[in-house]
Amino acid sequence: MILAMLAAGINDKYPDSRQRLIRIAEIMNKHNPTNIMMKMAWKISPVITAAFTDIETVKQVIQTLKEEDLGVSIVISGLISEIKETVKEIGLNMHTVHLSLGTFGKKELLPSAKTLEITTMCGHHCTSSQSVEYYVKLIKAGKISVEKAAEKLAKPCVCGIFNISRAIKILNELVNQS
């Protein structure tokens, strides 16, 4: 996942800050993301997000962003080891990292780990665990394709970071395991 954000009170003071963000969105969109923030939000949001299926595509997007030198903060979400190597190959350095230590507390309240793999793809948790279970049942009953179910599950995620390709993979695993 790649995110671009304007620093409030600094980057958003540029007269062309909106054009810079839209340019980033266009670059992301050109590289066939599996999901991207809805287009109508590009004109108002201080953040642009998109999800990609492979690190090679992420590398191409970052390479272009480096060349265009738009001065907007870029955050990549993914495997630390992969991102470290990728940015190094482009001639960049990781600046700041947000590490996840996982979940604590009453974990018995959580759905299965596989279901969580899907619901947590939306960082704001707009995709419910019941909807995952519901679509797994429909897929098994032959009433919906895995691809269509993944699209339905992605719909509540307005930021566009829900990785539809990954959801298809996990849904297939859920259908086959039960």
Place this chain on the structure above:
Amino acid sequence: MEIRENLCNGCGKCVIVCPVQAIKIIDNKAVIDKNLCVECSICYRNAECPVNAIKSRRLVWPRIIRNPFSDVIGTHKLTGIPGRGTEEMKTNDVTNRFGTDEYGVSIELGRPGVGTVLKNIELFTTKFSQIGVEYEKMSPVTAILTEDKVNIKDDIKDERVLSAIIEFKIPKNKIDQVLQIIKEVEKEIDTVFSVGIVSRVMKDGSIPIIDILDQQGFKVNPNAKINIGLGRA
């Protein structure tokens, strides 16, 4: 949110999309448990109710506080960005919010997908007040703390939200105390919470905090959010 009983046909589409399982079918009608509902509006936007029975109602204080902590649509008045988080490390290459001698900490109560009452925040803040932390000024959680940054304002303590993020920074030498508090609260809290640690990356690309966390018994996920330094003021 409200479901108009006279229109509802009991199809259950709203039940499926609710992230906190606050909607049930009772006597062939969808019924929202007002206590569990976090006012995220997800049912309103995504249930595709065939009879338009879901109604967005005007919320009043204190219930209205549920919405900004639960509904991702719309820009928060305080933070200026969509959702309940802040810029945190996402713009650190521009803001230098987290320096080389500091760590950032984010504790998201109710995540993933369980929800929390706001008073759970006090389980942490009462303990953090004893070690001294610097809360993120732009955080929606900081805005609902009392002036001494210990308690949640009385009238909203029992309000339920999808998640609430405590964000602060500390000098590096306080990380052990923070981790100890996390271990203590884990035993007493009635919901889940997710923990994130923000650190600057060393010039050689190393991240020494990972080993420190490991020594304290905290396993760092292989995935992370990484600011790659393309921003500038």
